[in-house]
Amino acid sequence: MEKNKKGTVKSVFKSPYMFLVPALLFYTFFWLLPVSLSLIESFTSIDGGFSLENFKMMFDDPLFGEAFRNTLIFAVISLFLQFIFALMFALLINRNFKGSKWFLFIMLIPMAIPPSAVGILWNTGLVESGWINSLLSVTGLQNLIELLGIAEGPIIWKEASGLQAVFMIILIDTWTVLPSVMIILLAGLQNFNEEYSEAARIFGANRFQALKDIVIPIIKPTIITALLLRIISGLQVWLISVMIFGFNNVPFLLERIVFYTDQVRLGVYSYKLSVTYSVFVVAVVSITAYIFIKLTKGKDWSGTSE
């Protein structure tokens, strides 16, 4: 009996794969099941048969085109802006100047504010008599704006629409997530062996060349991780838009999902629409992430054997 343990109930429980069971259960019930159900749901008509009519309905949504375009523009531009600024701040803090700890602390504050509070914060700023306009008038910048003919009287920010509104949302989002991108890059920089860039500077590079040729390529894996996380959540923007401009004014793909789930009561049609939008967003995120990884993949130099 001792020898023939294989196949008994006892040996199954002793198997190391048992450790995977909780995770597998979790993924089955909370990920695989809902995703497959939505997928099936999006490809079935109301009568129950296979059909593409849900997708047709989605493409016919008058705001679909704008939502799609806004989402892509938002993801790409915010990614670019956030990377540049986060890298600059990470390099600055990494130089460990006097007071850099305090600077880091202050920089991290937006990270601690919950997204809906961010919405409220900027909402109160962007109304006609909000803090942004008072700031402009107190600092005298309002006069400059009027002198340059950019606007007459206080700017009515919330009337912005189209791309202008998207850019405003990009700036607000950048303000919010910059610290999280920066902190990942900073971690990469702090693991970086200073002798690499010192060697570059001795062998003929100026500071910028050392950064471009040595520092950035060596911490590239960290950069890619940070940017991948950003591009994925960039494609899922909606809350700031809704908090500031309300539904239907500056549409995004995810804003559509929330809109059809929560805001309209068209019964089964709006449910179908939101599920279809979800499937579409999953596809867009997956494809974008795949392309991003393909584009950023360089030569593999990290191997340890031949």
Added chain:
Amino acid sequence: MAYLELAALKKVYGKDIEAVKSFNLKVDKEEFIVFLGPSGCGKSTIMRMIAGLESVTEGNILLEGESIIDYQPKDRGISMIFQSYAVWPHMTVYDNVAYALKLRKISKEQIDKTVKEVAKISDIYQYLNRYPNNLSGGQRQRVAVARAIAIKPKLFLMDEPLSNLDAKLRVSMRTDLKRIHQELKTTSIFVTHDQSEALSLADRIVVMNHGYIEQIGTPNEIYHDSESMFVAKFIGSPPSNFLTVKVKEREDKIFVIHSDFELEVKNKYKKALKNKYINKEIILAVRPENFTINKKGILKVKCNIIEPQGSHVVINIFVGGEEIKVVSNILTLKTNEEIDLGFSEKIAFFDIETEKRIR
């Protein structure tokens, strides 16, 4: 005019942490200088100031008569080997060596020629297309050497380049470094805390302690003619033995008296001892190999512990309660055997207060 001159060089961190205190050194062209000292003695700081990676608090650095302290590292005409090698992991060996040449806007053909030439000198020719992560520590160090000599520097700086290698590789690598120096004759400064590295590589050694220079001299001068107790103790393995003795004068003869023996001082130190140290305590320093055994010695002692080293033995002996180490080539000595111990001519005396040599 010296090729490289460090004039009253000083480095202060923060308000009052003096890492280097007024350092003066003149280096001739083609010389191989080693900075030797325990960690924290300021030797790496000086090297980094020469490289331009560390600012100079006071003093000047002149290379070929020209002050370089306001130059960027890249404009100083130096190259450097780092302790961690600092071979860039994302570039092939070829690109590592070629990078500096590319920045100097040298033609592709010339770069190719130089890279292959230095790769042959440093014995990495067959690895040119590999990435550093696929190389061993010793091979990476050779890449660092190739990269450093490719730019034909005025000055070659090495910051503990061998300390990350295993013992065997360290010894063969230092021979290679010496061979390369003999071939290229580039003026070199080498920082280490390993005295055998210093002795084997240097034309002149600068022994440092707490930001001060203890002694500058050839390996032989440093070893056989140590200026201070620090040098006598830091150099040599095992280091010098120190015995506290008292100077006495009897009938125009000078003796140093220890509880276990008396030694008449006949050589050049007699006058110095007579002038200043009569009836005072001083330190008698003897290197382990400068004892005589069973040849008309002056005290009988027992061999306490015997450590065979192959070509010689190291004997631990107690003299007046103090443990001393004696090196002998009599391989047949046994534990607890009584021997007749004497001193050779090569002994030195140190002032007990200043720890400086009495001459």
